[in-house]
Amino acid sequence: MKIAVIGSNGQLGSDIYEVLNESYSGKVMGLTHNDIDISNLDSVNSVLKEIKPNIIINTAAFHNVPLCEKEREKAFAVNSRGAENLAKISNELRAILFHFSTDYVFDGKKKRPYIETDKPNPLNIYAKSKLEGENKIREIAEKYYILRVAGLYGKYPSRVKGYNFVGLMLKLAKERDEIRVVDNERTTPTYTKEIAEQLSLMIKKEPAFGIYHATAEGECSWYEFAKAIFEISGVKTNLVKAAPGEFATEVKRPKYSVLENFNLKREGINIFSYWKDELRDYIKSLNL
Ligand SMILES: NC(=O)c1ccc[n+]([C@@H]2O[C@H](COP(=O)([O-])OP(=O)(O)OC[C@H]3O[C@@H](n4cnc5c(N)ncnc54)[C@H](OP(=O)(O)O)[C@@H]3O)[C@@H](O)[C@H]2O)c1
Known part of the structure; x- marks a missing residue:
């Protein structure tokens, strides 16, 4: 068994690489952007035909949401054509492809957790390019x-931002007298290590192929997420709910993008815990 992890120095890819190495030591190949460009079919073919993996895991994406609006071509090249290229090589190698997508494929109008059969309606270029990538696959x-x-959020920062939300909040608490966070966008913060553990279990259990929602249990606003970060870490700060529209940008984002892990539960393999419990584990690992 050989496993190729694409984006292996990214926020999610790093944890996947580490977790899989525990079970498949010596059989996991980490590939960074320097090793492979998923938007280029020649690069995909030459690198992966050399390795001949049985499993290809793609965490690579262009996911800077505002920049995707400006660099539309690049967004579709990486998020859609990249997915298409990986689908083609997976078939040639008879490999299983694991690919990551986003809660942003939904428009947020449902106001109840989305399941895998709900109809996507992406609001911005990033989400449109990710949905097109899903459809190609x-x-x-x-x-x-x-x-x-x-x-x-996880041990390794997002390559795009250089930090995660938890790290940002703890940093701002040291720098500012007041921290203002939006309360009108709801999601489910998810610890990348849990996703890596879930993926590892999927490799072992071989559930039915298809789309799986894979987030922590429960939901919160970004303000509630920040509040939990400070409560759990014991950091005292003046946290304030930002007024609706205070951080308004040109880019549309869903106000409600909570996902229900319906298919993981149907298969009896959902390992995710309540989001606050995952956050507690993560903050404990920081040894603040
Ligand atoms: N971050 C979130 O909160 C979030 C939420 C929903 C969904 N997702 C999805 O989750 C996945 C992982 O996100 P992440 O936060 O781990 O991202 P990340 O930290 O930015 O890592 C992405 C990795 O992909 C690499 N990469 C970018 N373009 C590439 C290309 N054309 N060919 C090969 N490698 C390329 C990056 O390398 P360089 O940095 O060197 O370019 C980096 O190693 C993505 O599919 C994303 O859309 C993320």
Whole structure:
């Protein structure tokens, strides 16, 4: 068994690489952007035909949401064509493709947790390009899992932002007298290590191919997430709910993008805990 992890120095890819190495030591190949460009079919073919993995895990994406609006072509090249290229090579190698997508494929109008059969309606270019990537995989790949995740944080920072929300809040608490956070967008913060553990279990259990929502249990607003960060870490700060529209940007985002892990539960393999319990584990690991 050989496993290729694409984006292995990213926020999610790093944890996946580490967790899989515990079970499949020596058989997991980590690939960074320097090793492979998923938007380029020649690069995908030459790198993956050399490794011949049985499992390809793609965490690579262009997910800077405001920048995707400006660099539309790049967004579709990485998030859609990249997914298409990986679907093609997976078939050639008879490999299983694990691909990551986003809660942002939904428009947020449902106001109750979205399940995998709910109809997506992406609001911005990032989300549109990710949905197109999902659809390419569904059309082309013979053996695939698409895992929709949300609100990631973990040991390694996001390559795009250089931090995660937890780290940002703890940093701001040291720098500012007051921290203002929006209370009108609801999601489910999810610890990347839990996603890596879930993926590892999926490799072992081989559930039905298809789309899986893969987030922590429960939901919160970004303000409630920040409040929990300060409560759990014992950091005293003046946290204030931002007024609606205070951080308004041109880019549309869903106000409600909570996902229900319906398919993982149907398969009897959902390992996710309540979001605050995952957050407690993560903050404990920081040894503040
Ligand atoms: N972060 C979130 O909260 C969130 C929420 C929902 C869904 N997601 C999805 O979760 C996945 C993982 O996100 P993440 O936060 O772990 O991202 P990340 O930290 O930015 O990591 C992405 C990785 O992909 C690499 N990459 C970018 N373009 C590439 C290309 N064309 N070819 C090969 N590698 C490329 C990056 O390398 P360089 O940095 O060197 O370019 C980086 O190693 C993505 O699919 C994202 O859409 C994330």
